[in-house]
Amino acid sequence: MLSRLEKLIGIQNIDKLKQTSVMIIGIGGVGGYTVEALVRSGIENIIIVDHDLVDITNKNRQIIALDSTMGRKKVEVMKERILDINQNCKVTTIDLFLDHQNTEDVILKYHPDYIVDACDTITTKKEIIKTCIHQNIPIISSMGTGNKLDPRKLRIDDIRKTSYDPLAKILRKWIREENIKEKIPVLWSSELPIKVQDRVPGSTSFVPSSAGLLIASYLVNSIIKTSHE
DSSP states (O other): OOHHHHHHHOHHHHHHHHHOEEEEEOOSHHHHHHHHHHHHTTOOEEEEEOOOBOOGGGTTTOTTOOGGGTTSBHHHHHHHHHHHHOTTOEEEEEOOOOOTTTHHHHHHHHOOSEEEEOOSOHHHHHHHHHHHHHHTOOEEEEOOOTTOOOGGGEEEEEGGGOOSOHHHHHHHHHHHHTTOOSOOEEEEEOSOOOOOSSSSOOOOSSHHHHHHHHHHHHHHHHHHHHHHO
8 A cells, every 4th residue: 555655765664654643633624634645644543533523515625525424423434534545544533522621631541642733713722732732742733724725825834933824823822921932833824814704714625635735744754754863
């Protein structure tokens, strides 16, 4: 399955990827594609967290949203897809909405090697980031991909270098107030958001998916770099 990737990174790094555990919180437009790319890159220990059902409005951007999966739990659909790609994967599903009461407990229980925050709730993002800092767990957090049209504007930086992102603005203010000194890698877009008529953001098939693939690339390269060091 991974012979083409092995040509690029070698068998030792393939083994490293297989042994690494990753928790992905939020299996939506960004998180779903992150999971897809990680599994196809050799990650075999996957923990997926989401409390939503697949909905018709997900079909334009979420890899698990199909006519055949409508109304089903996202974590269960994603697990089936993971195992259909690689039956050797160990998949833990957590059908739970994370909040300030349970986020730390969930992360401490599984204590993965890496965490991807692809959830939409700002209070949950704060709890995830805070717990990862305290537990020294590497994290990458996805900022907003709604109301954006240009995937070429996506990039990964420390949260302090972001702009044009309402979600990142809130987090920047929070880390100043909390006096957080650690770097917090985030996926963000330098594109100015397009204004829509209501509070529900518009979305495309290509911006969230590109964001998910960039996050997966960042994680895989981080794991390989650690292995080389």
